[in-house]
Amino acid sequence: MSAPKRYRVAAVEPDERFRTRLTIQLAATEATVSESIESLVATLDGNRPTVVVFGPGLANDTGLAQAQRLSRQHPEMGVVLVSEELSLALLQQALRAGVRDALALDTDDAALRQAIERVGESLVSSRTQPGSGPVELGRVIVTFSTKGGVGKSILATNLAVALASRSTKQVAIVDGDLQFGDVAVLLGIPPTHTTTDAAAAIDQADVSLMDSFLATHPATGLRVLPAPVEPSAADSISPEQMLGIVRMLRTMCGFVIVDMPPHFDDVVLALLEEADDVFLVASMDIPSIKNLKVGIQTLGLLSLAGPKLRLVLNRANSKVNLDIADVERAIGLTVQFRIPSDVAVPQAVNRGVPAILDKPRAAASIALGEIANSFLGAEAEETETAADQEPRRRAWRRTDKEASGQ
Numbered sequence: 487m488s489a490p491k492r493y494r495v496a497a498v499e500p501d502e503r504f505r506t507r508l509t510i511q512l513a514a515t516e517a518t519v520s521e522s523i524e525s526l527v528a529t530l531d532g533n534r535p536t537v538v539v540f541g542p543g544l545a546n547d548t549g550l551a552q553a554q555r556l557s558r559q560h561p562e563m564g565v566v567l568v569s570e571e572l573s574l575a576l577l578q579q580a581l582r583a584g585v586r587d588a589l590a591l592d593t594d595d596a597a598l599r600q601a602i603e604r605v606g607e608s609l610v611s612s613r614t615q616p617g618s619g620p621v622e623l624g625r626v627i628v629t630f631s632t633k634g635g636v637g638k639s640i641l642a643t644n645l646a647v648a649l650a651s652r653s654t655k656q657v658a659i660v661d662g663d664l665q666f667g668d669v670a671v672l673l674g675i676p677p678t679h680t681t682t683d684a685a686a687a688i689d690q691a692d693v694s695l696m697d698s699f700l701a702t703h704p705a706t707g708l709r710v711l712p713a714p715v716e717p718s719a720a721d722s723i724s725p726e727q728m729l730g731i732v733r734m735l736r737t738m739c740g741f742v743i744v745d746m747p748p749h750f751d752d753v754v755l756a757l758l759e760e761a762d763d764v765f766l767v768a769s770m771d772i773p774s775i776k777n778l779k780v781g782i783q784t785l786g787l788l789s790l791a792g793p794k795l796r797l798v799l800n801r802a803n804s805k806v807n808l809d810i811a812d813v814e815r816a817i818g819l820t821v822q823f824r825i826p827s828d829v830a831v832p833q834a835v836n837r838g839v840p841a842i843l844d845k846p847r848a849a850a851s852i853a854l855g856e857i858a859n860s861f862l863g864a865e866a867e868e869t870e871t872a873a874d875q876e877p878r879r880r881a882w883r884r885t886d887k888e889a890s891g892q
């Protein structure tokens with residue numbers, strides 16, 4: 487990493503052994519490394535955004551209390567905590583103390599540098615854009631069905647990467663299937679932070695903290711909030727917290743896609759109400775259609791989300807004796823999109839790459855791309871060719887520009 491010009495990097499660590507290690511890790515950032523908070527404070531310049539790395543010797547109650555006090559006194563400063571081991575309890579405590587990101591000491595150097603860059607850029611952009619007027623809220627799109635295995639996650643992940651590649655706006659995907667979500671797997675992303683972290687911090691979170699919880703899909707720049715790694719963690723996430731997460735994300739992104747579980751609970755209900763578009767996914771078989779019909783009736787889905795519902799038939803070319811008109815009559819909605827059954831889909835699942843990127847010319851990918859384009863209007867026509875030709879470079883250029891707050 488070249489020396490950051492727009493913000494400074496400093497580190498503080500009382501223990502000599504850790505201090506030497508941090509000095510080596512941070513050499514490329516030209517960090518000033520101090521042995522005490524007092525000597526750190528002496529180096530702070532109230533005008534210059536500064537990322538301060540708190541070392542493992544401060545990953546305790548006293549250190550975090552000092553981080554909290556310092557962050558209040560020096561709004562130009564953002565703390566990144568590096569601890570010997572990062573437990574969920576410590577992470578939550580750190581976030582409550584206003585720490586912007588926390589990593590384990592054995593995390594690779596690149597992850598630490600990225601965390602520093604993210605915090606540094608957010609400190610810079612929060613200074614250059616003071617109160618930039620009313621925020622335009624992004625569009626919340628959810629994929630829903632009352633039946634499992636019908637293609638909700640396939641639709642959500644492909645739609646998300648297509649929008650991230652083709653739109654000029656930032657796009658995020660949230661795994662709303664808190665127990666068994668597989669969005670991170672489908673995108674080939676190892677979950678670092680998850681909904682558990684974001685939910686625990688949402689009451690105190692600002693945009694830059696939320697940003698630090700989001701992984702970035704390398705090929706498209708899509709921002710990703712994976713489901714908790716432990717299914718039991720789902721119970722501790724409330725509908726209010728999920729809503730808080732989605733509402734904050736829609737201030738940051740043009741599109742927020744939420745992939746839903748196959749059941750109905752208060753979290754799902756809250757998200758259905760919040761959504762602008764609810765993709766109702768049905769597959770072309772009698773049990774799926776029947777299940778959806780009963781689901782729509784018992785959940786009162788038409789009164790809950792009527793005008794927002796978009797019926798999608800997945801595996802629409804399956805060789806079954808089902809007529810689309812029969813399906814529409816049974817469900818009481820018009821089919822808006824059809825996705826054909828296509829071997830490219832399970833092949834892509836196994837590779838951890840959404841089909842639309844893995845096999846863009848496959849029939850299912852083309853159908854999924856048309857769903858994405860329906861959200862882009864003129865933007866799709868302008869960018870589709872360029873996006874198809876070099877999605878990787880476009881996505882990175884956009885992310886870099888946005889990250890620097892331009």
Ligand SMILES: Nc1ncnc2c1ncn2[C@@H]1O[C@H](COP(=O)(O)OP(=O)(O)OP(=O)(O)O)[C@@H](O)[C@H]1O
Pocket residue numbers: 631633634635636637638639640641663746747748800801825826827828829831832835850
């Ligand atoms: N159009 C398609 N063509 C071929 N296979 C498909 C298609 N859509 C989905 N599948 C297969 O069905 C499987 C289930 O899809 P997906 O995970 O999206 O369902 P889901 O509705 O999210 O399931 P759950 O309710 O368990 O979350 C996928 O792993 C994929 O292999």
Ligand SMILES: [Mg+2]
Pocket residue numbers: 638639640663668745746
């Ligand atoms: Mg799913």
